[in-house]
Amino acid sequence: MSTNGSTNIFLPVSDLTDLLTRIFIRNGVSRDSAGILAANCAWCERDGSLSHGIFRMPGYVATLKSGWVDGCAKATTEIAGAAFLRVDAQNGFAQPAWQDSLPQVFKMVSEQGVAVVAIRNSHHFSALWPDLEPLADKGLIALSMVTGLACVAPYGGRRPVFGTNPIAFATPVADAHPMIFDFATSSISNGDLRIAAKSGHQIPPESGIDASGNLSADPSAILSGGALLPFGGHKGAAISLMVEILASGLTGGLFSSEVDFSSHPGAESPRTGQVIIAIDPQRGGNGAFERRVRQLIDTVRDAGQTRLPSDRRYRTRELALSNGIPLSQEQHEALLAMAG
Amino acid sequence: MSTNGSTNIFLPVSDLTDLLTRIFIRNGVSRDSAGILAANCAWCERDGSLSHGIFRMPGYVATLKSGWVDGCAKATTEIAGAAFLRVDAQNGFAQPAWQDSLPQVFKMVSEQGVAVVAIRNSHHFSALWPDLEPLADKGLIALSMVTGLACVAPYGGRRPVFGTNPIAFATPVADAHPMIFDFATSSISNGDLRIAAKSGHQIPPESGIDASGNLSADPSAILSGGALLPFGGHKGAAISLMVEILASGLTGGLFSSEVDFSSHPGAESPRTGQVIIAIDPQRGGNGAFERRVRQLIDTVRDAGQTRLPSDRRYRTRELALSNGIPLSQEQHEALLAMAG
Numbered sequence: 001m002s003t004n005g006s007t008n009i010f011l012p013v014s015d016l017t018d019l020l021t022r023i024f025i026r027n028g029v030s031r032d033s034a035g036i037l038a039a040n041c042a043w044c045e046r047d048g049s050l051s052h053g054i055f056r057m058p059g060y061v062a063t064l065k066s067g068w069v070d071g072c073a074k075a076t077t078e079i080a081g082a083a084f085l086r087v088d089a090q091n092g093f094a095q096p097a098w099q100d101s102l103p104q105v106f107k108m109v110s111e112q113g114v115a116v117v118a119i120r121n122s123h124h125f126s127a128l129w130p131d132l133e134p135l136a137d138k139g140l141i142a143l144s145m146v147t148g149l150a151c152v153a154p155y156g157g158r159r160p161v162f163g164t165n166p167i168a169f170a171t172p173v174a175d176a177h178p179m180i181f182d183f184a185t186s187s188i189s190n191g192d193l194r195i196a197a198k199s200g201h202q203i204p205p206e207s208g209i210d211a212s213g214n215l216s217a218d219p220s221a222i223l224s225g226g227a228l229l230p231f232g233g234h235k236g237a238a239i240s241l242m243v244e245i246l247a248s249g250l251t252g253g254l255f256s257s258e259v260d261f262s263s264h265p266g267a268e269s270p271r272t273g274q275v276i277i278a279i280d281p282q283r284g285g286n287g288a289f290e291r292r293v294r295q296l297i298d299t300v301r302d303a304g305q306t307r308l309p310s311d312r313r314y315r316t317r318e319l320a321l322s323n324g325i326p327l328s329q330e331q332h333e334a335l336l337a338m339a340g
Numbered sequence: 341m342s343t344n345g346s347t348n349i350f351l352p353v354s355d356l357t358d359l360l361t362r363i364f365i366r367n368g369v370s371r372d373s374a375g376i377l378a379a380n381c382a383w384c385e386r387d388g389s390l391s392h393g394i395f396r397m398p399g400y401v402a403t404l405k406s407g408w409v410d411g412c413a414k415a416t417t418e419i420a421g422a423a424f425l426r427v428d429a430q431n432g433f434a435q436p437a438w439q440d441s442l443p444q445v446f447k448m449v450s451e452q453g454v455a456v457v458a459i460r461n462s463h464h465f466s467a468l469w470p471d472l473e474p475l476a477d478k479g480l481i482a483l484s485m486v487t488g489l490a491c492v493a494p495y496g497g498r499r500p501v502f503g504t505n506p507i508a509f510a511t512p513v514a515d516a517h518p519m520i521f522d523f524a525t526s527s528i529s530n531g532d533l534r535i536a537a538k539s540g541h542q543i544p545p546e547s548g549i550d551a552s553g554n555l556s557a558d559p560s561a562i563l564s565g566g567a568l569l570p571f572g573g574h575k576g577a578a579i580s581l582m583v584e585i586l587a588s589g590l591t592g593g594l595f596s597s598e599v600d601f602s603s604h605p606g607a608e609s610p611r612t613g614q615v616i617i618a619i620d621p622q623r624g625g626n627g628a629f630e631r632r633v634r635q636l637i638d639t640v641r642d643a644g645q646t647r648l649p650s651d652r653r654y655r656t657r658e659l660a661l662s663n664g665i666p667l668s669q670e671q672h673e674a675l676l677a678m679a680g
Contacts, residue, residue, distance in 0.1 A: 080623040081453025083423040088625075113421025114617075116454045118624040141590065157644035169582045171589075181578040213644065232572025238521040238649050239579075241640065242509045249511075249633050250481065250619065252626035257639055277454075277617065279590065283420040284458040285428075286592035293589050299597055300581065304497035304553065309578050 009332050010324030016054075017042040022339040023057060027064040029071030033096040040095050040130050046325050048316035051191040052127040054331060057338060059268040060125060068267035069093065069123045077101050083112040086251075089122030094146070094274050097122055098131055105278055109140060113283035117276040120253035123269040124148075128168035129182040129310070131276065136170035136178030139290070141279040144168045145243040147272035150257040152186045153227035155237035158213035160227035163256035163270060164190050165243035172281075174294040181309035185240040186228045193219050193228060246275045349672050350664030356394075357382040362679040363397060367404040369411030373436040380435050380470050386665050388656035391531040392467040394671060399608040400465060401678060408607035409433065409463045417441050423452040426591075429462030434486070434614050437462055438471055445618055449480055453623040457616040460593035463609040464488075468508035469522040469650070471616065476510035476518030479630070481619040484508045485583040487612035490597040492526045493567035495577035498553035500567035503596035503610060504530050505583035512621075514634040521649035525580040526568045533559050533568060586615045 011019075017038045024034035037060070045053030063069050073092025077100065080086040085104055089097035097119055108115035124146045135142040148163025168182035184190075187207040196203050197219035210216040211225030222228060230237040248255045253273020261267035281289040297308060320326070327335075351359075357378045364374035377400070385393030403409050413432025417440065420426040425444055429437035437459055448455035464486045475482040488503025508522035524530075527547040536543050537559035550556040551565030562568060570577040588595045593613020601607035621629040637648060660666070667675075 078625070080625065081620070082451065084453030084620070084623040086623065086625045111422065112452055113424030114454055114456045116619055116623075120625065141586070154640045154643055154645040156646060157640065159643040161639055161643045169578070169585075171585050181582070183575050183578065185575075231575050234649075235523050235525075235571050236575070237645075238509070238523065241636075241649075242521070244636055245509075245511050245633055246481070249629060249636065250621050250624040250626065252624055255632075255636055255639070257636075279456055280421070280424070281590050283424040283426065283456075284590040284592055285418070285420065285426045285460065286590065289589060292595075293585055296581075296584055296589065296595055296597075299501055299595070300494045300497065303494055303499040303501045305494040305577075306496060309581075 008329055009327045011327055011332070012324050013042055013046050013320065016045065016325050016327075019335055019339055020054070020057065023061065023335065024071065026338075026340050027061050027071065029064065033071060033073075033093065036096045036099050037093060040126050042325070043130050044127055046317055046320040047313040049127050049129070049313065051189065054327070054335060055191075056125060057335065061338060062266035063123070063125070063269045066261070066264040066266040068261050068264035069269055069271070075100050075119075077104065079104075080118075083108055083114050083116060085115060085117045087117060087119040087122075089119055091121055091271065092123065093269075094119055094122035094124040095126065095131070098274070098276070102134065105135075105276075106138065109278050109280050113280050115278045117278070118251035119274040119276075120251040121271065122253065122274055123271050124274055125269040127182055128166050129170070129180045129313070132168055132170035132180055132182075133178060135278050136172050136180060139172050139281070141172075141281050142170045142276060144274065144276045145247040146274040147244055147247045147253065147256045148270045149190075149259055151190055151228055152230055152240060153209060154241070155230065155234045157227075158209065161257045162186075162230070162240045162244060163272070164228070165240045165247070165256070167239065167243060171293055172290050173297060174290040176294065176297075177310065177314045179293070179297060179308060179310055185230055185236055185243060187231050188228065190228070193222060197223055248273045251275055348669055349667045351667055351672070352664050353382055353386050353660065356385065356665055356667075359675050359679055360394070360397065363401065363675065364404075364411070366678075366680050367401050367411065369404065373411060373413075373433065376436045376439050377433060380466050382665070383470050384467055386657055386660040387653040389467050389469070389653065391529065394667070394675060395531075396465060397675065397678060402606035403463070403465070403609045406601070406604040406606040408601050408604035408611070409609055415440050415459075417444065419444075420458075423448055423454050423456060425455060425457045427457060427459040427462075429459055431461055431611065432463070433609075434459055434462035434464040435466065435471070438614075438616070442474065445475075445616075446478065449618050449620050453620050455618045457618070458591035459614040459616075460591040461611065462593065462614055463611050464614055465609040467522055468506050469510070469520045469653070472508055472510035472520055472522075473518060475618050476512050476520060479512050479621070481512075481621050482510045482616060484614065484616045485587040486614040487584055487587045487593065487596045488610045489530075489599055491530055491568055492570055492580060493549055494581065495570065495574045497567075498549065501597045502526075502570070502580045502584060503612070504568070505580045505587070505596070507579065507583060511633055512630050513637060514630040516634065516637075517650065517654045519633070519637060519648060519650055523571075525570055525576055525583060527571050528568065530568070533562060537563055588613045591615055
């Protein structure tokens with residue numbers, strides 16, 4: 001599905017969501033989960049998170065067709081402590097499992113001040129910020145991590161062990177949208193690597209290693225038996241290791257290096273785990289929390305950081321909400337064809 | 341206090357702790373807090389965390405003499421939720437406040453599965469790993485962050501806003517010491533910057549900016565109106581921002597950019613906040629957690645990462661426990677002089 005076509009259709013978010021829902025249902029996803037996955041994907045497209053927008057639909061479809069993920073899975077939840085929710089996604093996508101547990105999470109945080117949600121046996125094939133925005137919208141701080149498919153070498157290592165292992169953090173901000181960052185702990189994302197390989201572009205030499213373990217700026221060499229590297233040297237590598245321990249170790253999910261979908265040709269989504277930690281900032285003895293965060297963010301902007309995490313997404317969203325989500329004719333037709 | 345003298349004294353950990361305790365008491369620290377701070381500092385020296393070992397003692401003493409910190413402060417704690425402990429260090433050091441709250445933290449985690457500890461009005465002048473090791477020794481996962489003195493510019497910024505804002509993470513590991521990482525979210529530590537400036541060494545160009553906001557490899561230019569940069573580009577900068585929000589915003593402490601000790605000449609310690617999140621991994625539905633983490637760490641080593649976080653500390657510790665902590669004659673004499 002090319003994103004290079006000329007933009008000549010502007011689709012309301014609800015129309016895109018409906019269209020994507022039909023695609024999910026057609027590929028064996030239950031009605032409830034289809035609506036959740038479609039909204040998630042439409043939000044990514046709406047916000048300009050294009051690598052997790054409709055670009056992912058062929059991957060979703062291929063994965064569903066392969067039988068690797070259960071589109072009708074119904075997650076089971078278990079209260080493992082007054083502030084600890086354990087969720088088994090039953091080999092379904094993480095988002096419906098997370099959506100199901102949200103009421104319990106809000107209750108836990110409101111009662112105990114914090115909640116840890118440990119999701120296992122789950123497939124996460126999207127961005128993390130859509131999972132956290134509902135929490136920050138209700139005034140909560142939230143942190144999430146998810147593991148993936150092994151394609152990142154540990155620090156100084158020669159073989160992939162970690163996934164791109166994204167980490168996301170959300171906080172409410174007074175008189176503004178929540179501030180949410182969400183990034184891969186690899187030097188660049190797997191998507192960007194594949195795009196560079198296709199287009200024949202080089203990437204920065206410290207982004208990956210070839211099959212011999214030497215630093216390489218050739219995306220094809222990285223993809224042919226090499227590995228990406230973590231961002232930020234040994235510090236980023238430590239954070240990626242923490243993501244494995246929290247999102248897979250703590251939850252009881254598979255580590256990135258354990259995912260094996262070789263018996264399901266076409267499958268693309270990792271079946272690992274996800275952790276979410278939600279905190280009520282009012283418990284910190286700081287009733288002015290949101291105003292304090294706003295003050296900090298203003299200080300950061302005054303110091304010269306022109307773009308903060310999520311700024312661009314909200315600007316793109318605003319345009320999409322006014323004008324519709326921009327799609328090329330080709331993109332639209334491809335989606336219609338997938339919907340049948 | 342030079343660390344370049346020839347090594348010719350090997351002091352048992354308990355002897356160094358006793359000596360440091362005398363120095364703290366002589367400078368107005370209560371007996372209990374003196375013992376806690378001395379043990380903390382001796383552990384850093386024992387483990388080869390030299391930038392937080394006896395190297396810090398002149399700073400501790402100058403800060404105490406300046407009246408900026410209260411060596412006799414008694415922290416107050418408040419249960420702000422079944423899993424949320426709020427601590428006011430009352431302008432004392434963070435470590436005694438943390439030590440006081442440990443029994444309550446263990447109780448909370450054992451009952452709820454998780455505990456958030458929000459410490460404010462506190463001075464942290466050491467490494468974070470000593471705060472977390474007691475939790476990991478008892479089988480808990482722990483995460484901590486602390487803010488500092490503004491010396492790090494936000495991403496693309498021209499002025500310091502963040503402290504070096506360390507983040508630490510600890511996990512138990514089957515049949516091994518806990519794995520604990522603990523690093524500044526700045527490109528290099530403030531200590532290393534000052535050492536480079538003194539010795540006239542250049543540092544990597546992306547480590548900091550000069551007073552005009554241009555990238556600089558000159559530590560003196562960075563120290564003269566410039567700033568360090570976060571590690572890992574915009575991703576590391578986002579993590580440093582998260583540290584401000586959790587360690588200062590959530591706790592109700594001061595942001596790094598708000599610390600002003602100009603009326604206390606000689607003061608060196610930041611008066612900000614610290615957050616600790618402790619989690620019981622047994623709640624994640626994974627009884628084999630420690631063995632699973634061990635398996636992950638073995639995979640990482642097999643993939644070629646020869647040194648994992650905390651490996652070197654434990655090796656150094658083992659030597660120190662057998663042979664004593666190596667000090668030069670000059671270092672020992674300086675400590676004896678400080679003890680009076």
